[in-house]
Amino acid sequence: MRSRVRDDYKFMEIRDAIVSINQKVSLIGVIAEFDFPKQTRGTDCLCTLKIVDESHPKPGLEVRVFEENVEKLPHILSTGDIIQFNHVVMNIFRGEVCAVYNKKFSSFALYDGKDGEAFLPYQVSPKFRPRDLDKAFITGLRKWLVSFQIDEGSDNFSLMREIKEGEGINMVCKIVHVCEAAKDKWMAFVWDGTDARPASIFTRLKDEGDHPLPLHLEPLPFPRDVFCTFPLLGTVLRVNFYQGIEKSCLHSLNSGKWVKFINLAIEVDGGLWRGVLTPFTKLRYTTNEDNLVLERQRIYDLRLSAKSLLARIPFFSFPLTSQITEVDHKDVPCLTLMDVLTYSKVTAKFKCVVRVVAAFPWQAENFIYRGTYRIRLTLEDPTARIHAYLYAEDGEKFFGGYPSVDVLKRRRNVLLGMATASDDYGKEVEDGARNPPWMQCCLKSYYLSKSDPWGTRNYRIFDTMLVV
DNA sequence: TTGGGG
Incomplete structure (x- = not known):
């Protein structure tokens, strides 16, 4: 006994x-x-x-x-x-x-x-x-x-650039930020140094006025100092928590830490990728010396060290076969939209490779208001989305003067990757999802009010010509 | 007792 x-x-x-x-x-x-x-x-x-x-x-x-x-x-x-x-x-x-x-x-x-x-x-x-x-x-x-190294056996870990919709993606990523994005709605921000594939856009441009395509999945924009802690290259995936499991997830997701997710669900919302931690997601042991972590850091270091003018262009725009624009300042290196958002001065000029995912107004006949181009474009690259305006002489340069409405429509369709059809009354309607091509453009940032330069920062496209 | 389903 x-x-x-x-x-x-x-x-x-x-x-x-x-x-x-x-x-x-x-x-x-x-x-x-x-x-x-x-x-x-x-x-x-x-x-x-x-x-x-x-x-x-x-x-x-x-x-x-x-x-x-x-x-x-x-x-x-x-x-x-x-x-x-x-x-x-x-x-x-x-x-x-x-x-x-x-x-x-x-x-x-x-x-x-x-x-x-x-x-x-x-x-x-x-x-x-x-x-x-x-x-x-x-x-x-x-x-x-x-000295313990976990043996991953045959489990397949996707890079950010390989994610696709569905359940059951395994990923190795670094937590770059965790916050309560709205009351009781927590969000984690994860990154592995690679670019997510651009997603198709299913929203209707005719709804852009009342329900614009979101610039981010968090309900409120971040203060700039938070953005400034984000990596400048590679997609930062927003990760939501399946209802009620935040409490058990949150404390194991600390900023700066590398984690392995097994069975992370992936969704697309407004053309933006989102990860979801569900009760079927698992966290697996990893260390900073893990082979999969080192591999991701190597890929990123290689990107950072590339010296060419195109070093920071989106992975999926390479090799930029569809040249739909021409820009002045050819010898200036390209930057990411995260470079733009986190730049230290309000007034600056940049060159970027982006997709135009929305336009407001969308009808070509409304691009010109009282004789002046006035269009708000939504630009996207793997790191961020911003609104940028095409205004007055910059619009003139972009569209090559004042072409007929039919020509403007055709150019808009190429720019936004959209198909249109006519309804029974001959009225133009959108047809299906949009898949905009990549384009190079010059951007300038400026302020509207000298008393609040950061709060009134805006972006405009300039020195860029559509050549389709 | 309960326990991922395809």
């Missing part, structure tokens, strides 16, 4: 636990992967995590934790943290071995990973009782973890 009590307390290596089906065991391991709480069809909430130790570094053991509410589930701060389970039951579920945490008799304790020094858990379940024995195991795991 005495020995059974002792056995109860002893940690089992994962290698031994997986052949102890239907037995109650105690385990301690490093969290290699975890997902976010979901309500089960029964009475409980569930979160699943995968633990590894030296005896079983891959693929790890799944532990399913059932608890009566989200609060009682483990709130994991980071993959790589250490978790201890007492009295979990080894089980076979759908042909796979796993450990099941039973709220009636199991307990857990969560500790910092390899960078931790303390033996005080940061979260424990009510039934947990600490013992001296735990410390030695925590120290051992922390030591082992220093």
Whole structure:
């Protein structure tokens, strides 16, 4: 009897636990992967995590934790943290071995990973009782973890430039910002140094007046000092949280940290890419020395070091086969719209490669108002969107004087990548999604009010000619 | 008891 009590307390290596089906065991391991709480069809909430130790570094053991509410589930701060389970039951579920945490008799304790020094858990379940024995195991795991590299097996991780709509994208990215974008609506901003593919635009230009194409997915524009912390090259993907899981996601997404997402959902909204963390998304262990992280940094460093005038052009505009514009200032290097947004002076001139994703007004006959060109264009590159105006003599230069409405319509259609048709009354209507071509343009920024130069900053296209 | 579905 005495020995059974002792056995109860002893940690089992994962290698031994997986052949102890239907037995109650105690385990301690490093969290290699975890997902976010979901309500089960029964009475409980569930979160699943995968633990590894030296005896079983891959693929790890799944532990399913059932608890009566989200609060009682483990709130994991980071993959790589250490978790201890007492009295979990080894089980076979759908042909796979796993450990099941039973709220009636199991307990857990969560500790910092390899960078931790303390033996005080940061979260424990009510039934947990600490013992001296735990410390030695925590120290051992922390030591082992220093040289541990996770084995990704055959899992495929997409670059930002490979994302497409659907569920189940795996990505390695750096968190560049996390904020409460609106009340109770949190958003993470992630980046891997590559450019997302331009998305088709499905909104109608005739709605542009009342419902303009958004410049960003966050409800309010950022203060400039936040933008200034964003990378200048590569797409920053906005990531939303599936309702109710923010609380368990947020603390594991810290700015500056590289993360691996498994099963990130990808949507397009207003022609902008959006990631969604769902209850089926998992976070996987990674370090700054991870091969996949190093690979992304190499790709980015290579982009940054390119010396050509076109070094910062969008990946998908290369090699700019459709030259629809000609610009003066040919010897000036191209910049990104994030360069433009974060430039240190209000008054400046730039050259960029962008797509025109919207125009207001959209009807060619309204481009000229009281004899003067006045059009607001929405410009996009992989880093940002801005409004830029085509005004007066700059419009004249752009459209080559004052051509007939038919010629203007044709040029607009090319510029915006749009098809039009006529309705039963001969009225022009838009036909289908738009896929605008890339164009080079010169941009100048200026202010409207000297008393508030940053608050009234505007952009205009200049020295640019449409040649279609 | 509960447990991703295709």
